[in-house]
Amino acid sequence: MNPPSLLTVEGLVAGYEPGIPIVRGVSVRVDASEIVVVLGPNGAGKSTLVKAVAGLVPKSTGKVLLDGVDITELPAHLMVRNGLAFVPQTDNVFTTMSVADNLALAVAILPKAVRLRGMDEMFVLFPDLAEKRSLAAGRLSGGQRQMLAVARALMVKPKLLALDEPSAGLSPKLVELVFARLVDIRKSGVSILLVEQNARAALSIGDRAYVLADGENRHEGQSASLWSDPRIAKLYLGAGGSAEVPAS
Amino acid sequence: MTLQFLVDGLLMGGLIGLGAIGVTLTYAILRFANFAHGEFITWGAYSTLVVAGAIGWMGGQTAGTLGPFSVGWPVLVAGLIAMLLTGLLALALDYILFRQLRARGNAIIMVMASFGASMALRSLIEFAFTAEPKYFSRDIQIAIPIGAGVRITADQVLMLAITSMLVVAVHLAMTRTTIGRSMRAVSENPTLARVTGVNVEAVIRTTWIAGGALACAAGIMSGITVQVRPFMGFDLLLPLFAAAILGGIGSVPGAVIGGLIVGLSEAVAVPVVGANFRAAVAFLLLIAVLLVRPTGLFGGRNDP
Numbered sequence: 001m002n003p004p005s006l007l008t009v010e011g012l013v014a015g016y017e018p019g020i021p022i023v024r025g026v027s028v029r030v031d032a033s034e035i036v037v038v039l040g041p042n043g044a045g046k047s048t049l050v051k052a053v054a055g056l057v058p059k060s061t062g063k064v065l066l067d068g069v070d071i072t073e074l075p076a077h078l079m080v081r082n083g084l085a086f087v088p089q090t091d092n093v094f095t096t097m098s099v100a101d102n103l104a105l106a107v108a109i110l111p112k113a114v115r116l117r118g119m120d121e122m123f124v125l126f127p128d129l130a131e132k133r134s135l136a137a138g139r140l141s142g143g144q145r146q147m148l149a150v151a152r153a154l155m156v157k158p159k160l161l162a163l164d165e166p167s168a169g170l171s172p173k174l175v176e177l178v179f180a181r182l183v184d185i186r187k188s189g190v191s192i193l194l195v196e197q198n199a200r201a202a203l204s205i206g207d208r209a210y211v212l213a214d215g216e217n218r219h220e221g222q223s224a225s226l227w228s229d230p231r232i233a234k235l236y237l238g239a240g241g242s243a244e245v246p247a248s
Numbered sequence: 249m250t251l252q253f254l255v256d257g258l259l260m261g262g263l264i265g266l267g268a269i270g271v272t273l274t275y276a277i278l279r280f281a282n283f284a285h286g287e288f289i290t291w292g293a294y295s296t297l298v299v300a301g302a303i304g305w306m307g308g309q310t311a312g313t314l315g316p317f318s319v320g321w322p323v324l325v326a327g328l329i330a331m332l333l334t335g336l337l338a339l340a341l342d343y344i345l346f347r348q349l350r351a352r353g354n355a356i357i358m359v360m361a362s363f364g365a366s367m368a369l370r371s372l373i374e375f376a377f378t379a380e381p382k383y384f385s386r387d388i389q390i391a392i393p394i395g396a397g398v399r400i401t402a403d404q405v406l407m408l409a410i411t412s413m414l415v416v417a418v419h420l421a422m423t424r425t426t427i428g429r430s431m432r433a434v435s436e437n438p439t440l441a442r443v444t445g446v447n448v449e450a451v452i453r454t455t456w457i458a459g460g461a462l463a464c465a466a467g468i469m470s471g472i473t474v475q476v477r478p479f480m481g482f483d484l485l486l487p488l489f490a491a492a493i494l495g496g497i498g499s500v501p502g503a504v505i506g507g508l509i510v511g512l513s514e515a516v517a518v519p520v521v522g523a524n525f526r527a528a529v530a531f532l533l534l535i536a537v538l539l540v541r542p543t544g545l546f547g548g549r550n551d552p
Contacts, residue, residue, distance in 0.1 A: 056439060076442040077444075077445050079443075080443075080445040086443050088443060092440060094436050094440065095436065097433070101429060105429045108429065109445045109446055110445055152444065156445070
């Protein structure tokens with residue numbers, strides 16, 4: 001028998017209004033030290049899925065297990081204590097607070113046993129932030145903000161890092177930079193659930209991927225095999241059809 | 249014109265500032281204008297009277313007054329107890345009323361409900377204590393000249409000192425402590441705060457208790473300087489909002505500086521335009537700020 005997954009999402013139904021589900025029975029699995037990508041066209045429910053997992057969108061049925069613990073009913077603010085850190089797509093740093101205060105807040109509200117990473121460790125991983133530590137986060141560039149958002153999530157040393165479109169609004173060069181950090185983070189033993197619109201960049205670092213459409217699972221597989229499937233690329237990934245699919 | 253207005257203005261301004269801290273925090277964190285905040289000032293003053301009376305009754309008549317001040321230690325002890333009680337009153341009001349309405353997420357309904365709560369709380373005071381003004385002390389205080397034609401009483405010195413201490417304490421709490429950072433976090437972005445692990449409900453409770461306690465302190469000061477009457481808090485409501493908006497919603501130093509500006513402006517203007525137009529001064533300042541700098545002097549936030 002296989003060891004249990006780190007994150008298991010089973011038949012999840014979720015939506016903002018009762019009776020109007022946006023995610024309609026999605027199942028997703030993330031294993032230890034794995035980067036799993038969730039793709040899909042606009043309105044597929046991928047963002048709602050990750051927000052529901054993080055406790056921000058009400059779930060009506062289904063189950064979310066993290067490391068064997070049922071976290072389905074857990075309120076959002078207790079997720080970090082249970083090892084799940086979430087980086088929202090927009091407004092993901094406190095702009096009126098300094099870089100250091102953003103990071104300090106992330107750990108200060110947790111019980112001592114959970115405060116594992118020091119701020120210095122974050123500044124080694126994100127050297128750009130070190131020199132801006134006393135600057136208000138609102139004055140950072142887009143890329144630096146995204147780095148700070150990820151650093152904030154990592155402060156609590158999560159088992160799983162969930163990100164909602166970290167590439168949004170970034171130049172291709174910055175996307176490459178942010179995604180390279182994600183690979184480093186995975187190397188340190190943190191699993192990653194990555195919801196993305198930018199299929200090319202996401203699949204280039206992902207191990208496995210799920211494709212959602214209309215709030216349901218549509219395809220899943222190894223990143224490489226999904227990339228080379230022109231049918232999927234054309235239908236869901238918005239990559240502009242088979243012509244753009246690389247030969248890998 | 250002498251510089252006497254400085255003393256009166258600073259005193260009034262400090263008092264308005266203390267009340268405005270609660271207004272600005274409630275506005276920033278719960279996202280609605282709480283028109284019942286003035287009643288916390290009134291309830292704070294009356295509960296201090298009641299508790300001080302109880303202490304005096306239990307401790308006999310030995311209390312007397314303290315040093316050069318018009319009030320004795322029972323009022324100071326009662327003030328601390330009343331601050332806690334007023335904080336709990338604010339918390340209870342949230343539990344009974346605002347929490348239920350928050351779940352429906354309609355800010356206008358919450359503002360209207362706060363009007364209703366304001367009337368109910370005020371009427372309860374009138375019912376229990378009548379509209380007759382009450383006093384902490386009937387002593388007459390001698391104002392001591394301190395130069396430049398300015399006179400100040402011992403009470404006024406004490407109140408300026410307590411106000412400064414409270415303001416510094418709140419500012420340090422907001423900038424240096426975890427609960428303070430959590431409050432700023434919720435005020436800026438409640439969703440991100442939850443994701444970061446902030447217990448938003450706990451932050452809301454702290455906000456009510458702090459706002460209520462500071463309003464109580466303002467009420468005691470207003471009661472000692474003037475008198476204790478059922479409309480004392482309601483009459484301060486406009487200056488409180490003027491100060492909070494002037495300083496920028498969500499900013500504690502802003503609320504205090506806004507309070508000082510309103511207090512000093514009133515003190516300057518009243519000898520010129522007459523006491524009947526005292527409220528108009530706060531109104532004019534409010535309108536001027538909303539026209540010129542809607543986010544306030546220190547505010548970064550622009551959302552309602």
